[in-house]
Amino acid sequence: MHPSDTNLNNPTPVISIRGLYKSFGDLQVLKGVDLDVFKGENVVVLGRSGTGKSVLIKIIVGLLKPDKGRVNVLGQEVENLSGKELDALRLRVGFSFQNSALYDSMNVRENLEFPLKMNVKNLTKKQINRAVEEVLNAVGLKEKMKQMPADLSGGQRKRIGIARTLILKPEIMLYDEPTSGLDPITSTEINNLINEVRENYNTSSIIITHDLTCAKVTGDRVAMLLEGRFLKMGNFEEVFSTDDEQIKSFFNYNFIT
Amino acid sequence: MSHSKSRHHIFSQGIDQYFTDVYNAWQFVLRFFREAFKPPFHFGEIIHQCYEIGCRSLALITLTGFVTGIVFTKQSRPSLAEFGATSWLPSLISIAIVRALASLVTSLICSGKVGSSIGAELGSMKVTEQIEAMEVSAINPFKYLAVTRILATTITVPILGLYCGFVALLGSYFNVHAHEDTSIISFFENGFSSISFLDIYTSIFKSIIFGFTIGVIGCYKGFNASGGTQGVGRAANQAVVLSMFLVFIEEIVIVQVSNWIRYY
Ligand SMILES: Nc1ncnc2c1ncn2[C@@H]1O[C@H](COP(=O)(O)OP(=O)(O)OP(=O)(O)O)[C@@H](O)[C@H]1O
Numbered sequence A: 001m002h003p004s005d006t007n008l009n010n011p012t013p014v015i016s017i018r019g020l021y022k023s024f025g026d027l028q029v030l031k032g033v034d035l036d037v038f039k040g041e042n043v044v045v046l047g048r049s050g051t052g053k054s055v056l057i058k059i060i061v062g063l064l065k066p067d068k069g070r071v072n073v074l075g076q077e078v079e080n081l082s083g084k085e086l087d088a089l090r091l092r093v094g095f096s097f098q099n100s101a102l103y104d105s106m107n108v109r110e111n112l113e114f115p116l117k118m119n120v121k122n123l124t125k126k127q128i129n130r131a132v133e134e135v136l137n138a139v140g141l142k143e144k145m146k147q148m149p150a151d152l153s154g155g156q157r158k159r160i161g162i163a164r165t166l167i168l169k170p171e172i173m174l175y176d177e178p179t180s181g182l183d184p185i186t187s188t189e190i191n192n193l194i195n196e197v198r199e200n201y202n203t204s205s206i207i208i209t210h211d212l213t214c215a216k217v218t219g220d221r222v223a224m225l226l227e228g229r230f231l232k233m234g235n236f237e238e239v240f241s242t243d244d245e246q247i248k249s250f251f252n253y254n255f256i257t
Numbered sequence B: 001m002s003h004s005k006s007r008h009h010i011f012s013q014g015i016d017q018y019f020t021d022v023y024n025a026w027q028f029v030l031r032f033f034r035e036a037f038k039p040p041f042h043f044g045e046i047i048h049q050c051y052e053i054g055c056r057s058l059a060l061i062t063l064t065g066f067v068t069g070i071v072f073t074k075q076s077r078p079s080l081a082e083f084g085a086t087s088w089l090p091s092l093i094s095i096a097i098v099r100a101l102a103s104l105v106t107s108l109i110c111s112g113k114v115g116s117s118i119g120a121e122l123g124s125m126k127v128t129e130q131i132e133a134m135e136v137s138a139i140n141p142f143k144y145l146a147v148t149r150i151l152a153t154t155i156t157v158p159i160l161g162l163y164c165g166f167v168a169l170l171g172s173y174f175n176v177h178a179h180e181d182t183s184i185i186s187f188f189e190n191g192f193s194s195i196s197f198l199d200i201y202t203s204i205f206k207s208i209i210f211g212f213t214i215g216v217i218g219c220y221k222g223f224n225a226s227g228g229t230q231g232v233g234r235a236a237n238q239a240v241v242l243s244m245f246l247v248f249i250e251e252i253v254i255v256q257v258s259n260w261i262r263y264y
């Protein structure tokens, strides 16, 4: 898929961010972020640890409030939404947490059922079972249905976390470091999963990572977050065929070590 | 919070922190009343929590209640015997247990067992982003986690309090029966003749307030945990200390008020 095509066919972005500022006390994290994500597109956000990548996507789903700037998701200004409207929007946006954030007290099956049962009334047992099986098949972990999250490996937890967001059939997926702390083979599996999710669920995504393989495999466009703003945006080759020292050092570091 | 450095402090930082804490806890209480009476109601979860709380503390309450009854009776006997008034034992014990001991013992045990486990559970959910995970799936974590637990402690602690009183009286009866050979009927007749309905109502009312306090403080500390696994331990610990402290303060206030009602 060519990124330029997606842009031409879908001129209105599903996520549009303008002039976003956020600080915690004296620490300025985001200093004027602009970003558009178009329908059907995977945008990768690269950046060093602590540059505010997680903060950025938490602002998109309204978990954090920006100091300044506009965030428009699926045609709605996040800041102006009432509690109910925000909930309705959140159902359309899947959020996969950096550390999976599975509910410790529930087994895998209950983890998956929980968002469904709480949000969709009057489902039959059969419908719930079918939905659970479908997402477990999508992430390839059908045999883990009865296990507790504590008994899963890191990669399995990530996949169950993704399955839990898929069960609500989101239009947008936000992945926070889906491959961090995983071995290269498991990382490849997750990268493939991200691409499969886009195909099968028709999602547009933001993928946060510092893993360049992940960026290359999953991203239509890559955006480099440095010192609170996007320094460079474009496809993978464009971003890294640059003379900018900071980007080059990021690139070199990733491939040498 | 991280920006407390740059903030202007009216008193010293520690005292400011304390008042901020009290203010935030108060906001938490107000939020409970705003949200508790709006649907959806998670009845299943409330019952589940009541069951959990009951299971967690029943054995300890049984033991402590029984031992309190026996020991209190044993220790009071010599003083009464000096006046040849051991026949007053049942009424003295009943007054002490119903007016003070049952609800206080129960609440202190629940502060320790239930308060700390709520603080730790919610604290760990907070630091591992499970609470945020609920929010992004359009589930209100305050309603699902805090309101259900606060209601559960408010319902369960009074029931456990009544049970504790009953077990303590039973313990006392065994001791009295062994020494004075009193029948169980005359023991309870004697005991209940000296307590009024006001005593029982006050005792239940106190337990309700204590239960509410334990739930609110446990949830408040859990929801505001920060700083990894250490923060979870801190939340559990602070929940116990603060709720015990508040239980004592409330006990004093309620005793004062109920004495005014009794004598005026
Ligand atoms: N709730 C918060 N309160 C105070 N500071 C925060 C908060 N959340 C994030 N920060 C700070 O904001 C900065 C950016 O955090 P963020 O989690 O977005 O980093 P990141 O880019 O996701 O890093 P990583 O790749 O390690 O996950 C950090 O310095 C962090 O300390």
Ligand SMILES: [Mg+2]
Binding pocket: A053, A054, A055, A098, A176, A177
């Ligand atoms: Mg992060």
